[in-house]
Amino acid sequence: MANPFHIRGDRYECDRRALSNMRVDREEDLAVIHSAIAQRGHNVLLYGTRGVGKSFLLGLLEMELAQSSATIYPCRVNLASLRSYAHADNASAFSRAVLLQFCKTLWTDVLGKSYLDLRDRLNESRHEIHLRGKDETTIERVYGHLMLLDQAARNAEWTTAGFSVGVRGEKKEEISREAHHSQVLPFEFAEFSQELIENVLAAHGMNRLVVLCDEANLIPIFDQEEILSQCLEVFSSKRVQFVFVAGLAPWDDKVYLPSCFETRRELKGFQKKQYVEQLVRNVLDASDEPCLDFDPQCLDVVFESYHGHPRQTLDACCIAYDYSAEAGANMVTPQSIMRACREIDEYHISYTEAMRRERDGYRDADRQSQ
Numbered sequence: 524m525a526n527p528f529h530i531r532g533d534r535y536e537c538d539r540r541a542l543s544n545m546r547v548d549r550e551e552d553l554a555v556i557h558s559a560i561a562q563r564g565h566n567v568l569l570y571g572t573r574g575v576g577k578s579f580l581l582g583l584l585e586m587e588l589a590q591s592s593a594t595i596y597p598c599r600v601n602l603a604s605l606r607s608y609a610h611a612d613n614a615s616a617f618s619r620a621v622l623l624q625f626c627k628t629l630w631t632d633v634l635g636k637s638y639l640d641l642r643d644r645l646n647e648s649r650h651e652i653h654l655r656g657k658d659e660t661t662i663e664r665v666y667g668h669l670m671l672l673d674q675a676a677r678n679a680e681w682t683t684a685g686f687s688v689g690v691r692g693e694k695k696e697e698i699s700r701e702a703h704h705s706q707v708l709p710f711e712f713a714e715f716s717q718e719l720i721e722n723v724l725a726a727h728g729m730n731r732l733v734v735l736c737d738e739a740n741l742i743p744i745f746d747q748e749e750i751l752s753q754c755l756e757v758f759s760s761k762r763v764q765f766v767f768v769a770g771l772a773p774w775d776d777k778v779y780l781p782s783c784f785e786t787r788r789e790l791k792g793f794q795k796k797q798y799v800e801q802l803v804r805n806v807l808d809a810s811d812e813p814c815l816d817f818d819p820q821c822l823d824v825v826f827e828s829y830h831g832h833p834r835q836t837l838d839a840c841c842i843a844y845d846y847s848a849e850a851g852a853n854m855v856t857p858q859s860i861m862r863a864c865r866e867i868d869e870y871h872i873s874y875t876e877a878m879r880r881e882r883d884g885y886r887d888a889d890r891q892s893q
């Protein structure tokens with residue numbers, strides 16, 4: 524009998540029907556964020572501990588924005604691999620990641636073309652580009668600039684490395700200035716996004732871009748703060764709105780929340796036990812095979828332990844399910860749930876300790892560089 528809790532998680536992000544089927548609660552969070560974006564034109568900072576349901580909520584928001592607001596275009600950007608977007612710094616990588624993703628989804632979702640086609644067109648001459656419609660050429664041109672900027676930065680970096688042995692000071696400086704200039708500057712972010720909105724979105728009946736920045740919580744907290752503080756101009760650009768998902772570590776007694784986010788929302792665990800029951804029930808119901816049910820006391824234990832935190836609840840259920848199945852029980856027992864909770868708590872303590880060490884390492888490095 525397969526454990527139904529083993530398959531779950533981020534796959535819902537891509538699958539709208541699964542997202543709706545598995546969904547529990549979040550009416551209020553969704554209503555607050557949706558109206559902040561659609562009615563009040565706000566930027567939103569969404570934060571909360573790992574696994575509390577931020578990505579899931581972002582998926583629901585993306586779906587709702589696309590369905591309910593004909594003029595808004597939601598574009599989801601995954602920031603987990605931000606460093607691969609620009610070598611210079613996080614702020615530059617952030618602007619580039621957002622614009623590249625915007626180009627890509629406009630090309631594939633709005634124009635219905637293949638991404639490979641867009642890549643191929645980087646090699647075309649200006650003459651060929653002139654033969655096409657304004658929406659296509661705008662995407663091609665912005666995308667082309669972003670890709671060329673990256674190439675210039677990589678070349679400059681390579682040259683700097685090549686010259687590094689015995690190079691004269693001014694030569695090095697000249698080259699690194701070149702690398703610096705190949706970033707996306709804040710005013711360029713505004714210009715590029717404006718062009719894309721006017722020439723592509725508007726041509727398809729939309730006029731507002733909402734960038735849903737997920738997984739920033741997976742990058743170190745110091746890097747998140749660097750983006751938030753250095754991209755103020757980007758966040759304040761007129762026709763682009765942002766929902767920024769920030770992570771919160773357990774030691775964050777004071778969180779830096781910049782003023783360009785007019786709405787800040789902390790996501791917490793489900794407030795009522797009935798939602799936890801629903802969360803577990805949805806997983807069991809989605810299983811294709813017959814599976815063990817849960818003794819009702821299990822849910823009391825797990826709700827008391829994790830206060831409706833979805834990932835911790837699902838993890839505890841998953842581990843306890845295995846224990847009960849291995850023991851040949853005909854239900855998942857409260858004893859196995861308690862054992863699972865103990866295991867998760869132990870893991871949590873060592874994880875928090877590791878993160879604290881990482882944070883202290885960053886602080887020390889920061890102090891030494893000043």
Ligand SMILES: Nc1ncnc2c1ncn2[C@@H]1O[C@H](COP(=O)(O)OP(=O)(O)O)[C@@H](O)[C@H]1O
Nearest residue numbers: 532545546547573574575576577578579833834
């Ligand atoms: N409202 C919800 N309804 C059903 N399942 C949820 C809900 N919120 C979160 N989950 C589940 O909880 C787990 C953690 O959620 P996730 O969105 O990945 O957390 P975060 O992004 O905050 O780290 C995922 O497996 C997700 O499917």
Ligand SMILES: [Mg+2]
Nearest residue numbers: 577578579738
């Ligand atoms: Mg997430």
